[in-house]
Amino acid sequence: MKFLLEVTMDDAALTRDPAGELGRILRYWGGSLRHCSLEPGAGSPVYDSEYREVGRWTVQGPAD
Template identity: 50%
Template sequence: MRFVLDVHVPDDAPAEEAVKELSRALRYWAGNLHHYPLTPGSGEAVYDSGYREIGRWTLTASPDPEAAG
């Protein structure tokens, strides 16, 4: 299975603020993963400290490495 975290960071966000928000999102969702089944299709929206949706995490099936070749 593959864990995918896709988070939008505005281009004009100060670097310090971007790091702060990304760190918060990673801590929050890492701490809450035990609430979700670790199966392909699981996922949830990711929110910033202002409770605005900034992305999503999902679990997907791992691609077949032999199919890519």
């Protein structure tokens, strides 16, 4: 299986402070993963600090 986190870096908040925004996203999703099903097909949108969708995390199975 693979855990994939994709974030579009051209969002306004990510352009202003890429390291800060990515750090916030990683902290938030890292802390929330215990509440998520980590089975193939699972996933959820990822939001910046202004609550705009900037990406997605997904779990892919061995055939993906």
